[in-house]
Amino acid sequence: MDKKNIKELEEEIEELSIQLSDMLCVALILSGVQESKLQDALDAYIESLDEESLEYGIKEILANLQKLKQNNPEFFGK
Numbered sequence: 101m102d103k104k105n106i107k108e109l110e111e112e113i114e115e116l117s118i119q120l121s122d123m124l125c126v127a128l129i130l131s132g133v134q135e136s137k138l139q140d141a142l143d144a145y146i147e148s149l150d151e152e153s154l155e156y157g158i159k160e161i162l163a164n165l166q167k168l169k170q171n172n173p174e175f176f177g178k
Contacts, residue, residue: 131165132176141175144168 124145125138133141145168169176 127161127165128168128175131169134175134177137175141168141172144172144175 121142125142128138128141128145129135145164148164148167148171
């Protein structure tokens with residue numbers, strides 16, 4: 101693989117990372133996070149991820165959102 105292909109792949113990964121972050125923000129807002137607390141909630145969500153988990157699907161995302169609600173009610177205006 102040449103440097104041009106590596107650079108293209110790095111750019112694609114960066115774009116996908118931004119899209120993923122945006123989708124997570126949408127999920128947080130739809131779950132009730134106040135927009136003024138969005139960055140704090142995003143940081144807390146990412147910190148709470150299980151680094152050892154190889155499976156990360158819908159059930160795991162929902163469980164993590166529920167855990168965020170339980171552990172950080174201030175993000176949800178409660």
